[in-house]
Amino acid sequence: MAGSAYEGFAGGDGEIAAPRSMEWEGPGRRGRPGCPGCPGRPGRPGREEAGPESGESGRVRPVNVRSEAVRSEDDAGPRGAGSRGAPRRQPTRETAARTYPRALPVVPVRARGLTVEDAAGRRYLDCSSGSGALALGHNHPVVLEAIRRVLDSGAPLHAMGLTTPVEDAFVTELLRTLPPRLSAHARVRFCGPGGTDPVDTAVALARAATGRAPVVTVTGAHHRAAAEACCPADAGEPPAGVLLEPVRGADGVLTVPDAWLRDLRRITAERSVPLIADETETGVGRTGAFWAVDHSGVTPDVLILSKAIGGSLPLAAVVHHDALDGHDALNALDDRLDGHRYDSDGHRTGFPRYRAGASGAATFRGNQLALAAGAATLAHVREQRLAEHAATLGGRILSRLRDLAAEFACVADVRGRGLMIGMELAPPDGALDGTPGAADRPHTGSELAAAVQRECLHRGLIVDLTGPARNVVRLLPPLIVTEEQTSAVLDRLADAVQAVDRRRDGHAPPHRAHVPH
Numbered sequence: 138m139a140g141s142a143y144e145g146f147a148g149g150d151g152e153i154a155a156p157r158s159m160e161w162e163g164p165g166r167r168g169r170p171g172c173p174g175c176p177g178r179p180g181r182p183g184r185e186e187a188g189p190e191s192g193e194s195g196r197v198r199p200v201n202v203r204s205e206a207v208r209s210e211d212d213a214g215p216r217g218a219g220s221r222g223a224p225r226r227q228p229t230r231e232t233a234a235r236t237y238p239r240a241l242p243v244v245p246v247r248a249r250g251l252t253v254e255d256a257a258g259r260r261y262l263d264c265s266s267g268s269g270a271l272a273l274g275h276n277h278p279v280v281l282e283a284i285r286r287v288l289d290s291g292a293p294l295h296a297m298g299l300t301t302p303v304e305d306a307f308v309t310e311l312l313r314t315l316p317p318r319l320s321a322h323a324r325v326r327f328c329g330p331g332g333t334d335p336v337d338t339a340v341a342l343a344r345a346a347t348g349r350a351p352v353v354t355v356t357g358a359h360h361r362a363a364a365e366a367c368c369p370a371d372a373g374e375p376p377a378g379v380l381l382e383p384v385r386g387a388d389g390v391l392t393v394p395d396a397w398l399r400d401l402r403r404i405t406a407e408r409s410v411p412l413i414a415d416e417t418e419t420g421v422g423r424t425g426a427f428w429a430v431d432h433s434g435v436t437p438d439v440l441i442l443s444k445a446i447g448g449s450l451p452l453a454a455v456v457h458h459d460a461l462d463g464h465d466a467l468n469a470l471d472d473r474l475d476g477h478r479y480d481s482d483g484h485r486t487g488f489p490r491y492r493a494g495a496s497g498a499a500t501f502r503g504n505q506l507a508l509a510a511g512a513a514t515l516a517h518v519r520e521q522r523l524a525e526h527a528a529t530l531g532g533r534i535l536s537r538l539r540d541l542a543a544e545f546a547c548v549a550d551v552r553g554r555g556l557m558i559g560m561e562l563a564p565p566d567g568a569l570d571g572t573p574g575a576a577d578r579p580h581t582g583s584e585l586a587a588a589v590q591r592e593c594l595h596r597g598l599i600v601d602l603t604g605p606a607r608n609v610v611r612l613l614p615p616l617i618v619t620e621e622q623t624s625a626v627l628d629r630l631a632d633a634v635q636a637v638d639r640r641r642d643g644h645a646p647p648h649r650a651h652v653p654h
Contacts, residue, residue: 248276264614265600270449287505297503303512310516328453346462354380382416413441545638549563559610560609564585598633
């Protein structure tokens with residue numbers, strides 16, 4: 138891959154370890170992972186055995202036999218024509234703004250649960266979960282079955298804004314999961330699936346309901362003084378709303394303290410300021426509770442939902458308290474969102490007023506396949522108590538990573554909640570004080586994190602990087618991850634950190650097994 142940090146590894150060239158995942162050969166059964174609530178089924182005929190990889194060690198087991206499904210670079214069939222050569226063609230076909238595949242040069246052709254297989258037959262444990270969109274991992278059977286039912290039924294796949302049985306089933310399941318004080322008074326507004334669409338909709342809703350314009354976004358320190366600054370008692374008109382993420386993933390997996398959030402909820406309620414919780418990444422059991430606000434017992438006025446609610450397909454919605462849904466506010470909201478003018482009876486008049494960010498009436502809201510996949514996901518997470526499972530395994534991961542922080546000075550901090558965990562990398566003071574060869578070693582937090590990500594990839598583990606300086610290794614495994622798989626993930630990550638730490642100190646990196654193709 139030209140220009141890639143992993144040039145030579147992307148298209149099947151060079152040296153790379155190719156572990157077999159435990160998921161392909163789950164404990165005690167063939168073919169399906171041993172995940173909570175996952176139905177078993179016979180293994181796939183003709184597939185080679187996964188191998189006796191140990192859940193205790195998680196060590197890399199090189200694959201010396203090329204996958205039978207990968208015959209040549211120009212293969213057709215399920216892997217697509219020329220799938221192995223895709224990374225080499227990408228620079229001449231796609232914009233350079235596509236940075237994610239350049240950071241992770243994997244051409245996925247097959248996936249199930251936690252495991253991804255690339256075009257060369259290598260398998261990886263995926264701890265990015267589509268940046269949190271895959272609550273049940275790849276191709277979970279309950280999600281696939283829900284999608285097939287819609288496809289086989291002859292129902293419309295696109296029914297913009299119209300009520301359908303699929304949409305009704307999704308809303309019914311969604312209401313079951315909400316905090317009780319919101320569920321009893323909830324209204325659901327679907328919007329475009331883009332990342333900013335539900336945020337634009339929530340902000341427009343708060344402005345329409347309050348008649349005020351400013352919306353305060355909480356990004357700084359979490360203490361009472363910050364809460365007072367959000368809603369000044371004597372400094373004029375309060376804002377139209379206060380918007381926050383219970384766990385700020387893009388800022389490096391920073392958790393809002395529960396006590397501070399309760400204090401903010403009290404202040405906003407006293408001053409009639411809508412509290413907007415953005416649960417785009419934290420929802421659907423990710424943090425060890427179904428919604429991250431559940432940890433604090435706070436009920437927001439507005440919930441922003443996306444990613445996992447679509448069951449791996451694009452879907453976004455805003456759930457709000459019906460107190461914000463009065464007739465005047467509703468008309469104002471519709472006017473703001475679809476850009477048209479209305480008369481006093483609600484009839485559209487004149488030409489649309491085009492505005493930036495008018496997303497509430499986006500064409501692809503409420504996709505039927507996404508609604509079906511989302512309803513199946515919400516129900517499975519609720520019925521199988523996967524939020525509690527995430528809390529248990531998340532605690533185990535945090536404990537093991539804190540042991541790493543005590544052992545390796547380059548691990549500056551470990552934090553998170555449930556299965557949303559960040560490991561911050563930073564160079565120790567004076568670590569590279571002019572020692573020979575120091576210029577060739579990672580010496581900033583972002584370089585250390587990128588090096589850990591590369592070493593993880595060599596060991597068959599996909600992790601994400603986040604934070605303003607991209608110096609935080611983020612773990613977002615699917616909620617169906619097993620204890621055995623968790624052990625493999627932790628062991629591979631520990632090996633990667635050790636390799637980077639050795640390189641930082643001037644030692645040679647460990648030998649990597651060569652995989653013939």
